[in-house]
Amino acid sequence: MCSAVDPVAVAAPKTEPVQVIPGVGPCLSDPEPVHEDLVPETLEVPIPYPVVTVLPPPAPEPTPVRTKMQLPIDPCVNPCPDLTDTTEPPPSLANRLGIPEILLRPNPFHFAVPGPGPDPGPVPPAPPRVEPPTESAPRVPGRAAPRITEVVEIAKLTGANSVNRTDKRWQVDGTDLGIMWESAPGEIATAFGDTVGRGFHPPGGMGGDWRSNVLAFSTDRDLSDGITYDSMVTDDRCHAAEVLSSRKLDNVEITTIPTSGFALGDRQYMSYMSMRTWNSVPGTFYTNYGGIAYSDDHGQTWTKDPHARWDNIFGLANFQVAAMVPQGEHVYMFGTANTRLGAVGLARVAKDQLLNTSAYQYWSAGQWRAVGSSGEVSPIVDAPAAELSVRYDAERQVWQMSYLDTGRAAIVVREANAPQGEWSGGTPTVSIADHAELYGGFIHPWSRGRELYFTISTWSDYNVYLMRATLAD
Numbered sequence: 001m002c003s004a005v006d007p008v009a010v011a012a013p014k015t016e017p018v019q020v021i022p023g024v025g026p027c028l029s030d031p032e033p034v035h036e037d038l039v040p041e042t043l044e045v046p047i048p049y050p051v052v053t054v055l056p057p058p059a060p061e062p063t064p065v066r067t068k069m070q071l072p073i074d075p076c077v078n079p080c081p082d083l084t085d086t087t088e089p090p091p092s093l094a095n096r097l098g099i100p101e102i103l104l105r106p107n108p109f110h111f112a113v114p115g116p117g118p119d120p121g122p123v124p125p126a127p128p129r130v131e132p133p134t135e136s137a138p139r140v141p142g143r144a145a146p147r148i149t150e151v152v153e154i155a156k157l158t159g160a161n162s163v164n165r166t167d168k169r170w171q172v173d174g175t176d177l178g179i180m181w182e183s184a185p186g187e188i189a190t191a192f193g194d195t196v197g198r199g200f201h202p203p204g205g206m207g208g209d210w211r212s213n214v215l216a217f218s219t220d221r222d223l224s225d226g227i228t229y230d231s232m233v234t235d236d237r238c239h240a241a242e243v244l245s246s247r248k249l250d251n252v253e254i255t256t257i258p259t260s261g262f263a264l265g266d267r268q269y270m271s272y273m274s275m276r277t278w279n280s281v282p283g284t285f286y287t288n289y290g291g292i293a294y295s296d297d298h299g300q301t302w303t304k305d306p307h308a309r310w311d312n313i314f315g316l317a318n319f320q321v322a323a324m325v326p327q328g329e330h331v332y333m334f335g336t337a338n339t340r341l342g343a344v345g346l347a348r349v350a351k352d353q354l355l356n357t358s359a360y361q362y363w364s365a366g367q368w369r370a371v372g373s374s375g376e377v378s379p380i381v382d383a384p385a386a387e388l389s390v391r392y393d394a395e396r397q398v399w400q401m402s403y404l405d406t407g408r409a410a411i412v413v414r415e416a417n418a419p420q421g422e423w424s425g426g427t428p429t430v431s432i433a434d435h436a437e438l439y440g441g442f443i444h445p446w447s448r449g450r451e452l453y454f455t456i457s458t459w460s461d462y463n464v465y466l467m468r469a470t471l472a473d
Contacts, residue, residue, distance in 0.1 A: 033161040036460045038436055042092075042101045042201045048109040048250070048279060055110070055252060056117020061245055064301050065235045071169060078168045080238035086198065109279065110251045126307045127356035135361070135368045142422035143398070143415045147472035151429050155226030157455065158192070159200075159463035163226040164216075170232045170240040172214060173200035174207060178455030178464040179389070181261040182445045183217065183268055189299055190216045190229070191258035191270060192464065195240065202462040203437070211242035212255040213272075215299055223444065223453050226466055233300055243302050244272055244293055251277045253288060259388070260323040262331070264351055268295040270302065271322040273338070276312075287312045287338040290320040292355060308355040312338055318345040318377055323388040325419075326351065332390075332419045333360070340386035340406050343379035346420055363420045380421045381414065383407075389442040389454070402429070402441040402454055411441035411456065413469070429469045430456060440464075 071079050078084060094101040156162040158175050166172035175195040183189035197209030216229040235241035247253040254275050261270045274288040292308040295301060310319040319335030326332075331349055336342035346363040353359035361368035362377045369376070386404040393400055399416045405426055412426030429452075432438050437459035444453035444466075452469040 030161045030165070033156040033159075035435070035458070036202050038460055040100050040201070040203050040460070041095055042103060042206070043203070044103045044105050044206045046105050046107040048107050051108040051110050053110045053112045053249070053252070054115035055112035055249075056115050058247065059117065060121045064241065066241065066300050067234050067236055067239075069231065069234045069238065071231075075165065078165075080168070083238050084168045084171060107250060109277070110249050112249075112252050123306050127353070127358070129358045130353065130356065132359055132361045132368075132370045134370070136366065137363060137368050137418075137420055138366045139420055139422045140416075140418045143417060143424045145425035146413055146415055146427045148413075148427055148429055148469050149472050150470040151434075152468050152470075154223070154453070154466040154468050157227055157229075157464045157466055159461075162463065164229045166229070166232075166240075167197075167200075169238060170214070170216075170234065171197040171209060171238055172232070172240050173197050174202065174205050174462040175214065176205070176457035176462060176464060177258065177387075177440060177442065178457070179258050179260060179442045180444050180455070181263065183261075183263050183299065186219055186221075188218045188220075188227075188445065189261060189268065190218065190227075191243075191261055192216070193257050194255055195242075197239075200462075203460045205462055210248075211240065212246040212248075213242060213244050213258050214240040215243045216240075217299070221446070223446065223451075223466065223468070227444075243299070244270070244304065246274070250279065254278065259290070259321050260325075260390075262324055262326050264326060264331075264354070266296065266298075268299050269293070269324070269354070270295075271324050271333075272304075273320055273322075285338055285340075286315060287320045290322050290335065292324075294355075305355050308357060310335075310357070318342070319347065321386075321388060323390045325390050325392055327392045327419070334380075334388055334390050334401070334419075336385055336388065339384075340404065341384040343383040344381040344385050344388065344401075344403075345377040346380050347377070348419070380419075381423050387440055387442070391443050391445060391447075393447075395448060399423075400443060400452075402443050404439050404441055409438075411438065411454075413441075413452065429454070430467060436460060 092101045158166045160167045175192040177193040179191045192214050194205045195211045195214045196205045196207035200207035216232045218229050220228040232240040244256045246256040257273050259271045270293045273290050276286045276288045278285050289309045289311045293302045293304045320338040322333050322335040324333050333347040347360045349360045362371050364378045384406045389402045401414045405412045410428035410431035414423045414426050416423040435458050440457040442455045447453045450471045455464050
């Protein structure tokens with residue numbers, strides 16, 4: 001689909017009064033959200049089967065459709081009841097017996113043979129190759145591990161009965177991650193991973209209307225009761241758009257997942273991973289590459305830079321899952337290989353050379369060097385680390401890192417005085433004893449002082465929650 005215009009869709013508010021019953025969220029009619037049981041009502045079991053595919057090269061991406069959505073002022077009003085108010089199907093026999101309904105889902109696993117295809121069009125030339133200098137960067141004395149005095153679940157941010165009612169306003173019934181960055185002064189962008197709408201049922205992102213990622217914006221400064229999203233990037237009435245496309249072919253490119261975001265001037269940047277398949281050794285996955293996309297229209301449309309990529313050579317390359325942080329004259333890139341089991345490496349680049357991979361310097365044995373292989377980058381944090389989130393706290397002049405430590409089955413936070421460390425020991429904030437099937441841990445940029453706000457996801461809920469950890473003085 002393509003569109004040369006930017007239509008405006010206005011959702012007519014409902015006229016009937018809202019029934020008020022005790023509850024929480026943006027309106028009292030919402031029941032209090034509860035976490036899903038570990039034993040699900042419905043369990044889909046994918047059954048991979050091999051398919052030999054003659055795969056043409058990717059065609060040029062179509063011009064995306066974008067629709068400006070004017071939502072009702074009253075968040076209790078469902079702006080699109082014709083799209084989102086559906087009748088629940090009657091319970092299955094298994095559900096009536098109190099056992100999970102098992103659904104077998106055949107899933108093609110592609111073995112691709114390159115074939116002829118459409119001309120992808122002209123590709124912009126690669127940036128001129130540069131030779132960055134080797135510079136000393138010794139580690140500085142480490143900090144004590146942060147002390148956590150309290151961790152509180154603040155609010156459910158996405159899905160049914162959440163503070164944002166994303167199922168009713170944007171057809172986001174199930175999603176995960178919640179990666180945040182300051183997209184403009186006084187505004188936070190939040191990127192989510194694989195997203196489903198109608199027919200959603202956990203565990204995982206099961207259901208229809210699959211989008212590889214969606215993007216929300218918020219100006220909410222008061223995080224004590226959650227984060228209110230003002231808007232999402234939309235392509236139709238009450239429908240969040242996929243902002244980074246994917247081919248959706250298992251073992252070719254199954255999806256594209258955001259890993260971090262930041263703004264430099266008027267341009268937004270998003271690091272992402274092109275996922276080849278999730279069907280790998282438990283605790284791992286397999287990427288095609290880690291890359292950088294950018295947007296010059298405040299996140300409405302995105303361009304995947306064809307040259308700003310780190311290919312996953314033999315499945316061992318670093319910087320497949322990256323967290324990128326601008327600070328001073330550089331952008332720092334913290335990254336792991338394509339698993340939840342790798343160590344954290346570090347690179348940096350001058351801001352004006354961000355999309356030129358030859359300009360990156362990699363931290364290795366106390367120096368910034370123009371090298372990039374996984375064997376030449378010294379780990380700054382030992383394995384295992386998953387879903388990195390890193391920020392520089394300018395108020396305290398401290399670097400903070402949050403990630404899922406699969407060895408400890410907990411999200412941990414570390415601090416350092418310099419990006420290369422030494423990093424402090426990891427202090428657990430949330431563990432699987434608190435939230436089973438836990439992952440994520442993305443820090444809110446407006447965390448201040450002793451209050452550390454971050455998002456988590458769980459596989460059993462497959463939605464995003466805001467947490468607050470209180471740090472000791």
